[in-house]
Amino acid sequence: MIYYYLLFLLLAAGSITWFVWFLFHKAWQGGLIFSSLNFILLEARFPRILETIDRQQELSALASMEQFYNTLDSVLKKNKGFFQPRPSIIFEIAVSEQNDHIVFYTAVPRWLQKTVERQIQGFFPQAELEWVNDYNIFARPGAFAGSILKLEKSYVLPFETYKTLATNTLAIVTNSVSLISERGEGAAIQILVKPTHFTAKHDARKVIKALTLGRSFGDAVKELSGPVAFLETLDWIFNTLGFKKERKEPPPVNPALSPEAQEIIKAVETKTRQNLFEVNVRILASARTIDRAEEILTNAENAFSQFQSPNLNDFYALRIYGKKLKKLAYNFSFRLFNENEKVMLSAEELTSIFHWPIVRLETPKIKLLKSKQAPPPAIMPSRGVILGKNQYRGLETVIRIDTADRRRHLYIIGQTGTGKTSIMKSMIKQDIEAGNGVCVIDPHGDLVESVLGFVPENRAQDVILFDPADAEWPIGLNLLEAATPQEKDFAIQEMIAIFYKLFPPETMGPVFEHNMRNAMLTLMADEMNPGTLIDIPRIFTDRTFASSLLIKVTDPLVRDFWEKEMSKMTEQYKSEMLGYLISKVGRFVENTMMRNIIGQPHSGINFSEIMDNGKILLVNLSKGRLGEMNSTLLGLIIVTKLQMAAFKRATERNEETRRDFYLYMDEFQNFTTDSISSILSEARKYRLNLIMGHQFIAQMPEKIRDAVFGNVGSMVTFRVGADDAPFLVKQFAPIFTEADLINIDNFHAYVRLLVNGATTLPFNIKIEAPPPSSAEAAERIRNLSRQKYAKPRAAVEEVINKRFGK
Incomplete structure (x- = not known):
């Protein structure tokens, strides 16, 4: 009976063991x-x-x-x-x-x-x-x-x-x-x-011992498993329990090892x-x-x-x-x-x-980082305009630039489609929502159209849309409208610089400058009713018109130009001089759209009021609709007028009462002359804060390039070409390389940021474009701006024709 009882116990123990193992296995699998x-x-x-x-x-x-x-x-x-x-x-x-x-x-x-x-x-x-x-x-x-x-x-x-x-x-x-x-x-x-x-040292000792006795590697590893290993284990157990006395055997005689055996022993020991x-x-x-x-x-x-x-x-x-x-x-x-x-x-x-691609690897199609990442500075502004977000090692940091640092200007460079317009659009939207004064000069038109659509209702009355292609509602723009001798001198210098920018230098020269300067001073003499650019050819061909203007001229040198110098000129010389002038100014006079803008004696826009009262000036200079020459001329005139307004308030207002105004310029090299260096170098004085974007460095004349890189506080670089990378890498080394600047993805950029007046080490940001704008809102604001600042085409042409005696 006892045997059945023992058998039952064994079966029960086995069943319980199996059941426990089953549960353990399931839990393990789970x-x-x-x-x-x-x-x-x-x-x-x-x-x-x-x-x-x-x-x-x-x-x-x-x-x-x-x-x-x-x-x-x-x-x-x-x-x-x-x-x-x-x-x-x-x-x-x-x-x-x-x-x-x-x-x-x-x-x-x-x-x-x-x-x-x-x-x-x-x-x-x-x-x-x-x-x-x-x-x-x-x-x-x-x-x-x-x-x-x-x-x-x-x-x-x-x-x-x-x-x-x-x-x-x-x-x-x-x-x-x-x-x-x-x-x-x-x-x-x-x-x-x-x-x-598991430790391999015991197995290694066994294999090495067998190899030193002259056995092959194959025979040596047999001792790690099978009957030999089992018997050795039993022998160790008996010795440990004291059932077997240890026999002392004479030490084995080791044969000379072959080079192969030595190599194997060394390899086994190493592993x-x-x-x-x-x-x-x-x-x-x-x-x-x-x-x-x-x-x-x-x-x-x-x-x-x-x-x-x-x-x-x-x-x-x-x-x-x-x-x-x-x-x-x-x-x-x-x-x-x-x-x-x-x-x-x-x-x-x-x-x-397996190792990551940490050494040079030429296999095609490997998904690699096109460009590096770097952390932002530890101390970042908590207020200000958001540029983007830094993503580094799983951490995301919002990157801002505050007002004081924006006064040292922001330079943006990158190829088409990389994100320049998106970062500008985002910043403009934030500035408008914050109640800041803004001017946007856009040579393509898309940026201005987008901005129009996200202007909030409470700022709709602040918008001035300057759209020359809206020919039925022209807004006057007269560069010769100036109040003080200093403004007149600056306007004339800028107008001559504009002509040098628009036309080949070899077609200009001292004589052209001399004649243009005297003509413009004459047209500017009557401050209540100034002349315009379209009057320049006429002043040399219409004696009656010239005489009527001389009545207001008090500058003796200008009077001498007309009364002595011009009176002694031969008709042939006058004809040649007129040919030079017509070739420069005539193309704008003959274009109806341009004539209706630059032919109005009084500008429809008060630039000082725009800056001082924080208005929103949107300038659509789409080259496709205006032509490149017309677009550039109008942009240059507007930038000049803004500079004149900035210089004016620097003399009339205390620095602390000057309101910050933000000028956004895409393809800015088209709309600036050498005088921009004054704004760049004396930022705090004028509170005209520039955000300048373009595609490649070769677009900039040398003087403007030196002024930009010598004075700009903050810089954002999207992907650039191989020609620009060697120059720009100096601004971003040693953190980033030429390869990084060339390969960075769209809507990612490298930033060298001014924080509390000090330049930080460069880092990366990702740009988040603002949501799409409303076409309906854009059209509503367009109509509102027309009513406030533009004039009907017929009324403008009537005034111009009357001035020309038609």
């Missing part, structure tokens, strides 16, 4: 699935390395990756619970079936994300990590193939690593997947890494001294057909043959088929570690099969 669902997928991007480095520098860079793996050993041993397996970190080189970019991914447990990110960016500060959604390599419809990598020999023997191989091991791996089509094909090399609690990791290496490929999928897979498998060496270890690819292939795809998708697939690798070996 832990695996739970862990896989809590992975964060990070896309790792590195700057493209263009410089060629020597072998020693390359080894030093790769040693950083080896150190990184060693650091992971301690990080990953921090478990999260009894039923959770030791965490893995997964490194992947993948090509999605949606595109042909080769992308480096790193999957980490959610609770380890910040720790691992800090480790990565501690070792590789240039890395950019972005949390992304999972990718898909499997084509639909299509087929896929897969394999795992195993070691040919015992794990204690390493394969040949990056330290002895002459080529960049990563290049061969990435090249193997670089010929995948953009659509319908995909591939991934997945490397799951977790630390091991087993390092931290070891349990590793799964999977390769999967997908395509429309199974033949193509297997072709892609074979290419990827062959990349690992580079680690082969006669006396060392080697990888072999174990192809997986049928249900096991589906299981492999399942484990791949959920990033589950499989104990049956594991190989034991050192940090040096891991570095050899």
